[in-house]
Amino acid sequence: MRAAAVTLAAIALLALLLPLVLPWGHADIDWNAVRAPAFTPGHPLGTDSVGRDLLVRVAVGTRITLAVALAAALVALVVGVAWGAVAGWIGGRVDEAMMRVVDALYALPFMFVVIVLMVVFGRSVLLVFLGIGAVEWLTMARVVRAQVMTLKQRPFVLASEAAGARGPAILTRHILPNTAAAAIAYLMLTVPQVVMVESFLSFLGLGVQEPLTSLGILVHDGADDMDIAPLALAVPCFVLVALVVALNRIGEGLRERMAA
Secondary structure: OHHHHHHHHHHHHHHHHHHHHOOOOOOOOOOOOOOOOOOEOOEOOOEOOOOOEHHHHHHHHHHHHHHHHHHHHHHHHHHHHHHHHHHHHHOHHHHHHHHHHHHHHHHOOHHHHHHHHHHHHOOOHHHHHHHHHHHHHHHHHHHHHHHHHHHOOOHHHHHHHHOOOOHHHHHHHHHHHHHHHHHHHHHHHHHHHHHHHHHHHHHHOOOOOOOOOOHHHHHHHHHHOOOOOOHHHHHHHHHHHHHHHHHHHHHHHHHHHHHO
């Protein structure tokens, strides 16, 4: 887990700092170095088909992918915790109705939801993470609901009820803090899933749009130029794999520690 945390921190720091120290912006075009190979002076990884520096684009793409993933995961956390907590606490027919909504959303194809959102609202980074977060909260809601249903039978909750505390106060002061460990552990396992979803959408052209970039866009562009510029594909693929593996390892480590 420590190695995964160091890897994640290193990738995040490079993504934040490299665009600040390199002379090129992610959308700047060097007309004198179109499709420049790796190790060209001024362009360590070379340039793409229109002369944009690949090292800067990988750094900015990593930054965008992480930002979208974290934002979508936070959306999933807020919506999932709220939905699951209310359903688990109230129970009965309300719980049944709320969980049937979750089941119905599970049955909808994810790509269909994203395409409909983009047709209705247009394409933007904000829409990307809202769309992903609107789907990823479903499992979070089930996890939190199960925790709440277990905790509301505990003696400290029954004592609070006997003392006259109201349901919302008990839920926010006693139950939700005790579900935080499970929610955070699952959140850390949600982030790598969102990274992969965002990269897949961007690879298909449905995610982040130019002039911004992301790891999915870079993998797509690198696949087109892999015969003449293999690093254009290898570097973003390596960063993407390293991110997903590190995030998964951290999530698994947190889950194991909180279960112990």
